Amino acid sequence: MPTSAADEGGILLAGIARGREQDMGEFYRRYHGRIYAFLLRRLRNAADAAEVANEVMLEVWRGAARFEARARPLTWVLGIAQHKAVDRMRREQHFAAEELDTEDLADESAGAVDLVARVQDATLLRRCLERLSDAHRAVVHLAFFEDLGYGEIAAILDCPEGTVKTRMFHAKQGLKRCLGRLLGLDAEGGAR
């Protein structure tokens, strides 16, 4: 009977808990890229993300016995990554250089078709994602890169489900505003 990726991840964690280095290597090959992508989105620095990803993997080696089969391995390991990222940000007093103003909500001036066109501009979107707060960026990444449900995201970020929904709402509105503003600036620049 075929096994799911989650089942296989659980089997690997059981092997790691027994000290099997080969299973640790396989776990690394399967999950490191996703852990690194999450950390890079949070820390916005490739060297920091690689360093913390290594710490996460060491924690997996030391703590695999704590994994409970009712959770998905990805959720569990991203939860570890989340804690490590928060520790790193606290230690380095990391704050977003410029966070989007999400108090003003929807950018109602932009029509729906405009917004779809704007979000498809990868450069503009990347700039706007960079300007989101750490917490908002994490929710967007987990929902749209990892395709996780709000319950799993709440477990990873260690917050209530309502908070996840609220952060996503504000992140989305902030992105809309940012896309609208940048498009306006770029249009002006292009007209010169």
Next chain:
Amino acid sequence: MSELAHPDELLPWYVNHTLPAAERQAVEAHLRGCERCSAEIGFLEALRMQVKQATGEHPPDRVGLQRLMREVRAAPTRRERPWLRPALAAAVAAVVVQAALIGWLWTRQPPIEPLGGPWSGGVVLQVRFAPAASEARIRALLQASDATIIDGPGALGVYRLRLRDLRPGDRRAVAKALAELRAARGVVVQAEAE
């Protein structure tokens, strides 16, 4: 359920297909009569696609893995857990029984050639054999490839093979060896370079 007020909070999870069935059905009912939310879905789907593209793939970092394994080997031994004691006693008993059985079998079997060693040099590959592959076919394949099993099976049935005559930098030779292993249908289901 179509009387939901605009379900803005649920739409991102409708788009990534993770909503529980009841909420998904409520959103679908709402979307049938709401142009505003349908347009919002279009925005969120475009956003999801762009986030995936912008994030991209991050293939496993071989240097990072080597560093991790060095640190893993240097990590302190984990503490013994109380429930391990009876399990350990049972395992020791099983080993004693197996040793007696092996000793008895040893007198009935032709001698096994000692394995070569030390395992240094060459190229290491990871291979998963077909569950139905016989020992004879696996042995024949290993001999034809001049390969030696140096580790495994892992929890997922992966073995590590060393091909002593290959140099790690000789990509063409490694690719050829992998192609030969993968071509052994019915014996190998997966073969990758380490």
